[in-house]
Amino acid sequence: MARIRSVKPETWVSETLAEVSIPAMVTFLGMTNHADDHGRHRDQAAIIYGLIWPLRDEISRADVEDHLRQLAAVGAICRYTGCDGRKYFHYPTWHNHQKIDKPSLSRLPACPHCEPERCGVCKGPCIQRAALVDASGTADEQAPSARGEFAEASANAPAGLDQLPELSSVLPARLASGDGADATVHSAAAPTQRKIAGQAIFAEDSPKARRVLPEPSAPGSRILDPGSSFPTGRQAPDADTVSANQLIGEYVAACSQRPPGSVLGHLGKVVKTLLDEGIAAEHVRSGLRRFAEIQGHPSRLPSLVNDAMNAQGTGLVRPGIRPNVPAHQAWTNPVDAVAAYAEEL
Template sequence: MARIRTIKPELFINDRCNEVSVTALLTYIGLLPQADDHGRHRDNAAIIGGVIWPMRAEHTAVHVEDDLTQLAIAGLICRYTGCDGRRYLHIVGWFEHQKIDKRGQSRMPACTDHHPDHRCGPCEGTCTKRTEEAPTLIRGLAECSPNTPRALDLPAQPAPTPPAQRSEASTAQQDALAVIAGTPDKSGKKTPGQKAFPEGSPNTPRNLGEGSAPGSRILDPGSSFPTGRTAPAATVSANQLVGEYVAACDERPPSDVIGHLGRITKKLLGEGIAPEHIRAGLRNFAANPKHPSVLTSMVNEAMNARSGGLARPGIRPNVPAHQAWTNPVNAAAAYAEEL
């Protein structure tokens, strides 16, 4: 929920604020009321554009992503990955410029680079999780072995104690730990409640119809935790293709041109056109810049440049050139074999 925030007069003469474009500065100002009491917000260009630029259809998510990139380079915001694997951002210098009387608890992860000692929403305290430590964490039980006992954070075999200090209760507890940890009972005694399993069980365990694998069954390509399944192959987005075109230009094109190219590129990707053809069309557009609407024709030219057109002499050597019909002067000599 948006909140009332403070904008200082010094913002408009700040050196870092004047390093970015006017639209990027407006996006920065718009982030102030949208961020929570700790200056944090989701790092998603579509979400930010929907709450800051709802009445400006020409300022698309591609433009917002460009604004966020400029703000991050200027050091006005910090973009980071939280302990839950999602992307977040926070406004640098938030606690120095925003005086909040009753600061609420943040529900978002804290930035471990700038605020390592601040409260983290998912951790409900100081964040102790790191993104690089995520592969060592296990979420849920393995599907292939639902009855496998969970190992305790105790030694497999307890340290020996003097016989005088061992009671019957401690002996039973150690035997139970040995059974859970998988240590065979050398004495051959059965612990209370333990029964021998039959050698050949006629009932096979019921498994899922699909091949089970360790980890969660939920496909979550955006999460850094292991899920046990291979995530779908990453696809090229319209932002990346347009970003490559902007990076190849000597000067940054106008925002309207970038937005128009982004919409056309997104539409072409939705039609199933390969990104290589769109890249080729963008290269042709960069070599001969015109109105952005000609990008579709340039992509079509890149796709069908080798397919050829109508049968013309010299274009397709296997097709004979067309010859106009002419009446022979001597019909008897021309059609002697057919007459």
Template sequence: MARIRTIKPEAFVSESLAEVSVEAERTFFGLLTQADDHGRHRDNAAIIAGLLWPLRAEHASVHVEDDIQQLANAGLICRYTGCDGRRYLHIVTWFEHQKIDKPSQSRLPSCPQHHAADRCAPCKGACTRRTEESPTPTRALAETSPNAPRAIDLPAQPAPKPPAPGNGAPSARQDTLDGMVDIPSHADKETAGQDVFVEDSSNSPRNLEEGSAPGSRILDPGSSSPTGRTAPAATVSANQLVGEYIAACDERPPNDVIGHLGRIAKKLLGEGIAPYHIRAGLRNFAANPKHPSVLTSMVNEAMNSRSAGLARPGARPNVPAHQAWTNPVNAATAYAEEL
């Protein structure tokens, strides 16, 4: 829910805001009105673009993502992952410039870097999930794991030889193991009616000579190739395609060009055109940059360049060129043999 916020006059002479573009500065001022009473908000460029730039079609979500990254690089906002696994952001200097009378409790997770001790909405207090999920050094277990390997999975090993009398204390490694883990003997374990195999299995694992193919692993009797439907191809978004184009450029293109290309790429993907065709068109556009509206023609050229020669006369020597039908001047002469 949007709120009325305060913008100080010093914001327009801020050196931090001067490091970002004018569009990113406007996005920052807009985030002040959309963030909750603790300066937190969802880190989703599409959502922020819909809230702050609804009447500016030329400033799409791909531009808002660039604005957010500029603000993060300037230290004005902090992007983090909450304990629920989602992406969030908060304004770093929120409590220095915003004085909220009776602030409401935040519904979003707290930032683990700046507000680790503040209230976390999913945890109903100080965040405990990050503490529980934090990595801890591995310690020796005092009891056997319930998922321990069964006797059928263990390779056959010779029985240990008892220590010779008079050889002194056991080895240092054995002392360490005895002190760390209380290993029960085989006599103390309860079996489930399974005996230990003392010989190796005749069906030894085979080495695959080639990698596995995608799709169903169920094979028809006598068939050596997988059947069934193949796994769906990974989806590619218009932002990813335009991002690849930007990375291939020597200099960053203007924002209007990026926005125009992003809208065309999104429209082409919506029509069901394969991403590699659009990627080929973007490569042609990068090699010969023109107005962004020609991207559609370049994609069409990449799609149909091979088959375009079939319709031209002379492209296939065995196929005669098409002749338009016309009325003969003298029908009797033209159709004498058929009449």
């Protein structure tokens, strides 16, 4: 897959590229888009021709092969045979000119001559490179050794350590005999006694007494409050207490469609205010029934509750010392006004 690569301004004044032809220089720059994140690619003129020169009839596969020879001669590329037997090439100065953000692991073999990087076939240091180094005899000391093995023993190792018997053969016998007071290992070759870490038994008990719980643990969650003997100042509401939510719920049930939330919120505040004033829930319920019939703004509810509280007849009653006076009637212009309105006159 082609990738975006950078071309530095120094490319156009490079003495190395100035020694090759212009088509070879174009092949050099074009293949940077097709090389992987480690600057490696297949060394096949036919493949490179199809990637760089698909629309140019004046360039042939033989010309591309000549470009690769020119570039390898001046050191612009390095051609090699991978550990899988195929031919590849890479850019020796790739990491000096290309800055790859989060490079992916290469799937191609590494160059056995000049690349110490991960080999895509060997999944690590290339075996072919190690074989070449061993055959040359110039870097035997740099050859990677097996994991966990050292060429020489540590200078800090205690004397007689190699004469200790294997723990796997000593521990079962010591544990089976029951002698655990002093778990020591004796060796005929090593007269000194060596204690096995973690196997000795303490000679005396711990000075701290073991904690004993006064009562067994009860099943269930420990965060549940079983109750308190201290009063908190709050009492449970009476069973017959009607809340504002209950009254609003009855009002909503009486409506054919659920009122908007803003109306219910305003109405709930009004109902709560009325209940906090000590008005009986039945009077508020009566006002809500009347409000459900006529609707309107929730601020009308207090007047409807007042009507339910203070309605005592069809007309106004004269207060004061004459409670038996009939309700006021409009002037009807009777024939005998004195007889008709004697009480009021």
